[in-house]
Amino acid sequence: MYAIVGAMAPAPDAELADDTRLIADLAYDSLRLLELTLALEQGFGLPEIAPEETATVTTLGDVVRMVTAAQQQEAVL
Numbered sequence: 001m002y003a004i005v006g007a008m009a010p011a012p013d014a015e016l017a018d019d020t021r022l023i024a025d026l027a028y029d030s031l032r033l034l035e036l037t038l039a040l041e042q043g044f045g046l047p048e049i050a051p052e053e054t055a056t057v058t059t060l061g062d063v064v065r066m067v068t069a070a071q072q073q074e075a076v077l
Contacts, residue, residue: 001064004043008036018061036063046070 002016010027014020022028028036037054040046040063049070057066 001040001067002060004039005036005060005063008032008039016060018059018064020060021058022060022063023058033057040067044071046074 005022005026006012006014006016010029010032011025014025020026022033022036033054037049041049044067046067047070049066053066053070057063
């Protein structure tokens with residue numbers, strides 16, 4: 001997940017950690033965040049992630065938790 005977030009970041013030289021902020025530290029904007037969501041869905045074979053779930057994602061740690069939760073939910077189905 002770190003590799004995808006880092007590769008797509010407009011500010012690619014930023015240090016990546018769980019508390020790295022997508023907008024403030026990595027310079028993501030709303031369009032780039034949408035592209036990131038699509039890349040994560042495709043990269044991890046996830047169903048579409050609901051917009052209300054992505055609305056609360058602000059850090060790299062949030063991304064990890066969101067993808068992990070989606071993977072666990074998919075495994076249950």
